[in-house]
Amino acid sequence: MTSFIDSGQRFRLTDPTLAPNAASYLWNRKMMIQLSARGYAVSQYMDPEPRKYAHVPTIAAQTFMQPEQDYFPHHPGRFFYIRDNETGDLFSAPYEPVRAKLDRFSFEPGVSDIRWVIEKDGVRVELRLDLPVDDVAEIWSVRITNLTDTKKSLSFVPFFPIGYSSWMNRGGHFDAALNTIVCTSVTPYQKVEQYFKNKGLKDITFFAADRTPDYFEVAQVAFEGEGGLHNPSALQDGGHLGGGDASYENPAGIMQWDLTLGAGASEDFRFLFGPAFDKAEIAALTERYIKGALEPVRQDYDNYIRSGLGSLELHSPDEDLDHFVNYWLPRQVFYHGDTHRLTTDPQTRNYLQDGLGMIFIAPEKTRTAILKTASQQFFTGKVPDGILLRPDTELKYINQIPHTDHAVWLVIATKAYIDETGDREILEEKIAWTDSNEEATLYEHVTRALRFLAGEVDDRNLPYIAQGDWCDPMNMVGYKGKGVSGWLAEASSYAMTTWADICRTENDSETADWLAQQAGKLNDSINRYLWDGAWYARGITDDGVAFGVQADKEGRIYLNTQSWAFLAGAADDAQKASMLQAIDDQLDTPYGATMFAPAYTAMRDDVGRVTQKWPGNGENGAVYNHAAAFYAASLYHIGEKERGFSVLSKMLTRPDAQDIKTRGQLPLYVPNYYRGAYYQYPRTAGRSSNLFNTGTASWYYRLVIEQLCGLRGDGEGVIIAPQPPADWETFRFTRIFRGATFEVRVDRDAEAETPTVTVDGRQLESNRLDRIETGKRYDVLVRLPK
């Protein structure tokens, strides 16, 4: 297995054509940017809703992030042309738009920056992008070095296209006092009230340099000419930029310097790019990030990122896994939990699961997410489809479609939070409801959510699906008000059992018994109406048709209804064996277990949107990693640790070069899906969505910590029960848990018949340590049978 991991948490890709969409991302609480190895960029910031400051060259739809986004030469990006003034030869760093054959290319994203090293004809270009912690701005550092032993005359031309910002008004000019290209626009409005909303928007995009350019241009068309971006007319025949403005033309930040570099000499530049409200804001930002020292800014941002790198350090036989788990995975969890995916109305299930991941990083964030969710709950107990993070926002897109599963996640997040932190006090927090000022404890909120869920069932005691539940947009199964969800029946059962635990420790045996009874009733219904002979059906439509069953040609078996049956304890041993076999036979692929199979190839009116998605992508039979993570969780839950680890491994399968090419994916993050339909559409199976927004990250991290490493909270104590795969002879990890540090070493021992746990030299009677002392360091040795 070839590793793409360099030392020091830095990945390296050395051929820009190998993985055309390979990208890394940086963010702070106000913005994010995804940069491809080739130089293309997707960036957005909060103003207060998500917005772009660099655009495609036409009017783009305002929409959510798209999977498998294609780039094209006029896509937004950050490009740096270098022309040899003697030969006229032109190349661009990092790779686009010239696409010259480079002597060296190295894309090197780190956890808190993105870097490249490019060499061509004796010139080295080093690029580095940093973000500040608190502002929306890209800080670009560029070093140009003459690698030869003779003098070089070069022209250096950064090119930052701004694109089509507004049909109403767009342009740009060079501001000499600021050394900045200021691109103005006016966000269009038609209704008067929109005008007042738009008034405060940052309608400027600026491109500032740390020195006066020798030449500049603002209208992209004047730069590009007939030559095109790969060979701009303005740079042909030793040309220099014309110094024009852009007037209702697509603007760009384009500057030019003629450099004379002696043998081995280099020159450094710094640029700043981002949105602004006015020139005063540009002046303030350039003061801070162009004139000010860069090192403290980098240090601050690195501190910010490292504050989110979690509470686990793994040292396993697999170095790549270690790197991923120690840096890139918690980084992805932190991004989700700290920024809420940079939306103002996260889906409730996302908000809670992103919050759940934070129990290992900043549990106070989890606490806030749980309490905020409860505060937007209805008095009936119903949990809303989305959580409004600002008073001036509203539910958008999919949050306008009624889904029925949100209560489940409130239970799961609250239980996970208490297990990790031991903070039972949260249950006593008093919170009002979105439609009532009457206050109730969180305990009551969650319990009432489950009571509401228990009431939304048909006469078979199966829960209505309405227009969808989690992760499969089957919006037409139950839109007439009759269809039911098999998955939600299982998830409800699991949530009730889970919450019954809490009720018991709260000494509320009445509620606990009621929940246990309800869970039992659900399991009965599940087995009575949904067991199809070899696996569980996904649901029953408005017209009474069970689907996800053997009789179906497409969508025959769904992963979620098997995984969650394991979690819900609905399946007996014979059923489990049958289900596992069916999963292996029908869902498993080299890229993981698909969410269902075969993928739908045509619309099923009684299933809905999922069947209209492209077969094998998105939710139509793809390897949906969030579902795969729950499959892994359910496998650990029933003691299938080898299978569980195998599922986790496949999500990270280190692709070989060929795989990179087809998957466009470096393992900097778990993407939300890989294309499925492996048997139907083999050419494209395994492709990555290239989207890093996914609840997968939280669950992956949790499984590594609580199942693979096996150190998890249990009331006042902690359970230490590592479950390494059979081929790990030994491994160790450090875990911060409730303020104590656990140094755990796990060894195989040919002598051991059962696992033993030794803490600070003293062997425990079980795998449970009853009390933990804050600030203490525990030295733990676990011996496992071979």
Place this chain on the structure above:
Amino acid sequence: MTSFIDSGQRFRLTDPTLAPNAASYLWNRKMMIQLSARGYAVSQYMDPEPRKYAHVPTIAAQTFMQPEQDYFPHHPGRFFYIRDNETGDLFSAPYEPVRAKLDRFSFEPGVSDIRWVIEKDGVRVELRLDLPVDDVAEIWSVRITNLTDTKKSLSFVPFFPIGYSSWMNRGGHFDAALNTIVCTSVTPYQKVEQYFKNKGLKDITFFAADRTPDYFEVAQVAFEGEGGLHNPSALQDGGHLGGGDASYENPAGIMQWDLTLGAGASEDFRFLFGPAFDKAEIAALTERYIKGALEPVRQDYDNYIRSGLGSLELHSPDEDLDHFVNYWLPRQVFYHGDTHRLTTDPQTRNYLQDGLGMIFIAPEKTRTAILKTASQQFFTGKVPDGILLRPDTELKYINQIPHTDHAVWLVIATKAYIDETGDREILEEKIAWTDSNEEATLYEHVTRALRFLAGEVDDRNLPYIAQGDWCDPMNMVGYKGKGVSGWLAEASSYAMTTWADICRTENDSETADWLAQQAGKLNDSINRYLWDGAWYARGITDDGVAFGVQADKEGRIYLNTQSWAFLAGAADDAQKASMLQAIDDQLDTPYGATMFAPAYTAMRDDVGRVTQKWPGNGENGAVYNHAAAFYAASLYHIGEKERGFSVLSKMLTRPDAQDIKTRGQLPLYVPNYYRGAYYQYPRTAGRSSNLFNTGTASWYYRLVIEQLCGLRGDGEGVIIAPQPPADWETFRFTRIFRGATFEVRVDRDAEAETPTVTVDGRQLESNRLDRIETGKRYDVLVRLPK
């Protein structure tokens, strides 16, 4: 003056780089396509709302047509690569995406087709686009000729990109039975009800050939590779297309034939491109337009277009003007009136003015438009903002913003229709109201519209502007309900005077007198509150501030409030002189009179949207041709015929090469604007919007016919009063009027002291012929003093 006009109504552009956005357009009642000389295309069709079947490579916003649209290499287009298989040299016809230096380039749009002739290295490529009359489909004919006297081995590769059709589902495959690349997609939906709406959409785009391709490709990325569209990887090193499909990838219609052409030999191809619901529809369309004979299809379409070429044939000293007036101008009028700009909810003022133009082409269309408007009028008399052409559509975009001027256009259109046709019976047509089944005559409808208008005034008797009136989106002048419109006061006065004429001929002197009195009162108020000392103010804001006045630094003088003061008869001679001087000094530019000046450079909260548009473009101080046409009309109205003709001429100023370059405009149509702000932003002044949707065309045609040629209806008779510019020694025209043919010759006569009109050898006592005999041919000679 260099003419770009070829013989036979065909324009010719011989350098693709001269006018980067030069384009022509074809349409039928279901679709339209605008094709640039370089090969880029914007096309849309009704399904039933306007929709595209070829897309940009990202998710585009669904929006109205944009002015000064920029093209870029991945913009939709229709391209044909030719590779010399011996040398490997590649070029593409018509010009993009390779942009090779061609030996010959000729873009030759005709009134009913679009053609090119391209030559490069001994190969000629002739392209021709035809449309059918009744279907949505592009029929492409291609002839490839070896111009040398040795055999040539060529590869011919048409490339029709489809772009990003849907995030939900997109792909494509080659259907061998149909010789067609079938690109499928599913229009996204989130709400269930949208699904049922989308179900009938034509989600397929197909590209069919008249023979089996030797090779094909469907995924654009596979074709393009690292080479890029200007040098596709698939065509490098003698390569052939790989025969793949597109699976959640942007598809394209790409086929390849290897041709061996003897000396002088040629080969013909035919292709069909467009949307379809299913393969059965593709089969039907290919049967009709690929397998069927092409000549009758071309003939039918040519007949359709020629049926709209109007009722005037001009032979003036200016051949270019003749061509424009005889072919391209009525063609543009016909497009508007026959298709209603391919929208389902035209703005009422557009709908009526487009209808008005049809009085010279197909007056039954005007009749329908007038009656349909009346049928959607409110019982109060209020005329709605937009007209719904289908029961299943709704008012969109700007039609949701309350404007106050629509009644004016109902009067003007009805009067023009009756003057041209003599069809007074239309006044007796009984029509209900949109909110009442009670029927009333059209006469009552129009009268009531004016009564409503007369009531919507403040205590100065000036009409409220609400959120806007015609052609200046000053949506914040009166949004609080107090601001008034100077232009609308004048337009109301003019409309009332106009309608009073009709009332008198209907012997309704009571209404006529009331209207005359109202018009007089309005003129009094106009002079009392809006005369600023040298010209008329544009209006008074909610807060009582007059604007468009000498005290203003920006938006100091508005053209419309001067033109319409002339039409309304509000200005005395001294005022007129002062206004004309102010227009000459402040509004006139080489590209025409700007709508106001100076253009706003910053927002005025009390004016609104117009001030946020780009200075000099759109409605912010541009040469808005529709307003310029009314300026011309008002000049003829007050007897300023030389000025009037000068205004018309400037709208068509034949640009020299330099001008084409900056204006991107061939005179195939009057665009809706040229950029203004001539003194503020000289670099971009004069640029064309490149949009052919504009009420200008109707008015231009009407002014040519009724003022320049001067032959216009008057009750039962016709007035013959040509007003040629002073430097026309002689001219002649043929005009069909109420079924009679007028052959008119106009001569300057040094002897004549006053104009004389001789009809069939008999000199009239005045310039009026009292009765017209249908079917008769009148031989008219007009003698004008020198």
